[in-house]
Amino acid sequence: MATVSSERRRIASAATLILVAYGLSRVLGAVRELVIANTFGTGHNLDDYRVAFGVPDLLFNLLLAGAISSAFIPVLSEHLAKNEPERARQIAGRVLNASVLILTVGAAVLFVVAPWYVSLIAFGYSPTDHELIVTLTRILLLQPIFLGAGGMVIGILTAYQRFFAQALAPLFYNGAIIVAAAFFAPRYGVTALAVGVVVGAILHVSIQLPSLWRTGWRPAPGLGLDDPGVRKVGRLMFPIALGLAAAQVNVFVDTILGTSLPHGRVAALRYADTIAQLPLGTFSQALAFVLFPFLARDAAVHAIDSIRHRTALALRLNIFVLVPASVGIAILGVPITAALFERGQFDADSVRQTAYALTFFSLGLAGQAATALLVRVFYALQDVITPLRISLVVIAVNLGTNIILVQLLAQGGLALGTSIAATLNAILLGRALRGRLGGLE
Template sequence: MSRMRSGFVGAVSLVALAAVLSRLLGYVREMLLAAKFGATGVTDAYLVAQEIPGAIYFVVSSSLVLAFIPVYREVVERRGEEAAWRLVNTVLNVATLAFAALWLVGELAAPALIPLLAPGFSAESERLAVSLTRVMLPILLLVSLSGLSAGVLNAHRRFAAPAFFGLASNLVVVVTLLWVQEAGQISWVAYSLVGGWALGALIQLVDLLRTGYRYRPVMDLAEPALGRVWRMLLPVLVATSVTQVQTFAARVVASHLAEGTISFLNYAVRISQLPFNVIGLALTTVIYPTLAEQSASGGQDELKETLRDGLRRLAFLLVPMAVGTALFAVPIVRVVFERGAFTPDDTRMTAAALQFYAVGILFTGWVDMLNRTFYAVQDSLTPMWTALVMIAFNIMLNVALVGPLGHAGLALSASLAPFLGSLVLLARLRMRLGRLGGREIAGSLLTYLATSGAGALLGWLVWQGGVRFLGNGTLAQLILLILALGAIVVVHVAAALLLRTPDGAELNRIAGRLLRRTRDT
């Protein structure tokens, strides 16, 4: 995949568009949550309660996608579609029964879990968190359906329905937040979260039926491919849970700090995740089936080239976003959140965390790309052990940095963990596959740091001059923020074109194709 094919670019664009729309609606959700409830014990309780079923949902469903695609494609190619659909139904039925049992256990164990996750909570916040957790636990019944349907759809290169899952789920929560008026109605927000995720799962199921799938109440425990799915899945679960474990660990420490600290971290991480979740994840999602096919066909050189291109493209796309996020953290938080109960002090505290979260934006993307490469070669153990190293490193840094840096130290430790993880994964992959082109990757990273830095200088000048001319009103800051961030991107892209980097050359080719199509029409 040395050159972007039009189909590849279109698929990435579709997933990215869905992510943009979903994230925009997600930020509307966060803005409404902040405006209606502020950064208080109520939001702290809601966010902690949401993490228990939410973390299980996202970790397991995304792990099913990663673990199921290689096995499913192998069954299709070797034994046909009928055997593959039987495997899908078997995994779906077994997993649904398991999560139904987990739901019941969670309902009983919630009063014991909340003190472990937030030991610094007041008695009132703890009771609220337990109640909200019980409301949201039925989400677990959707895990297997959502994960399996997304995996099969991606294997068939149908990316739209899984990509629009977040848009559907966020829409339900936003409508509910527009309706609620007081803190006591936070439980309605929790109910709407369950309904929103059920709607997203239903959309995926409808698209899955178009591929030829039909549900059957079968559980063929003797199916040989079932064992391979579970052997892949368990290590993938560990590797995929890094972010959630880091969030839990940070919230345990943050619960001992000032009230609202958990909310500051939550709002900051929501913004910092936008570049990867919109652009980076779209790229790695579309590349993953190609990696799996190249591994299955024995094309090791092609696989390494795809990986190298993927890492370089992630740097090209994410570095300027990380630089802009760190440089303009305060105005970004102010424009997105500062209204209603969200005060200027809340902005300052959230922005302090956001600046440090921005450090890890690229490395989060690199870890995801490298993990998917290992999964493509059916090695799920290396990402698992690397994830455990990252988690231990993160917890140690939480303890070491929270003293001198406060809650911002928790954000910095969350960024340094994927940096370490990417180094470990690169070293292990080089041992397995041979030379990966590390100098080319490092050279591209340094180049894009320089081009983004030049863009940041222009962006800062635009910001400073604009503030003097337009003032500090909300609309003026929004306009200036768009102009300043746009200046970073323009300088970065222009420099890539002038320097004739591989990504600059690719942009030239894409622009040329678009111009030819325009002339032809």
């Protein structure tokens, strides 16, 4: 009983820390967007930046991001649960080396072919815009290397259930972008934003290194491609990365569809998404993030009852928080957007265009929250195939609905398609998990 009580206190303490940190990070993220909005409004140069940002984002999400951490944490947690800390550290070092190498090679390839794919994804833009997007993309390609390394460190610290340093990392990342937007962007334009992103990514990984060192981790040579633990991470990672790649194709299609709309609509869509992500980031994603290593250790010792209990409780908490938040955002979209962004170049029309998309994003918040949790339960169980199959179905539905809805509702149609997809994803994942666990408590 004392052990259970102690674990509950650890989860509660970690959850409180991460919730506060995520809340601060989302606030800083909103401040970041506020400063950017004040400087650029929804002008077309900002659209160039958003389009350019999508390419490094694709590299990060495809090759690392959720894929490798979702595969890596259960494997590391399994060895820690078996009291094999040296083996866990060995696998961690080798996977980190391989991840940084893959990201560096990927960034180098994209740097060379940047003019080609920019002309492909921004076909509705002028040659001058294309030139700027290529420049921004090449600067931003440094971001996934450092942010990817930081993400790997977060995975290691999460498996060790150490949350403080990783909670600070996003604050430094957003802080660097805010400084760039406030003090350098007025003079140097969107190029300053790109440089700020890279500096933020460097700070993101640097702030975590002392905590990583205290776990006993030390740099180790080699990639360990013949290491069974590294290979297991790779086997789990591939289906996750495939699902993320398909999802990123969806994001790219949204961007391409958005470029067919009047200038400023892509920026309005991204501002709306930033607002919609506030309740998700400050509560739902933080809760899922904290639970993940505990779920992974439960799975390692086959504690199915504990997994059912944790999952059911987290779903109830999400419904309790997200449903009222969705209603509030839908009703108060215009005043919320105006309060956050209406200043400088962000005028009344920018508010209307952003709030319009926000209304449709609000419909999918509960679905996004449930999906973030349920996917991690499957990953903790080392089942990566079920979420992949479901995601491919959902992505196909999302593509079809977005192509139709963008013609009817402009950027609101893209937001509505995202909400429909998120809700469908949550429903299908929930049904599959009930079958896997024999119900939810």
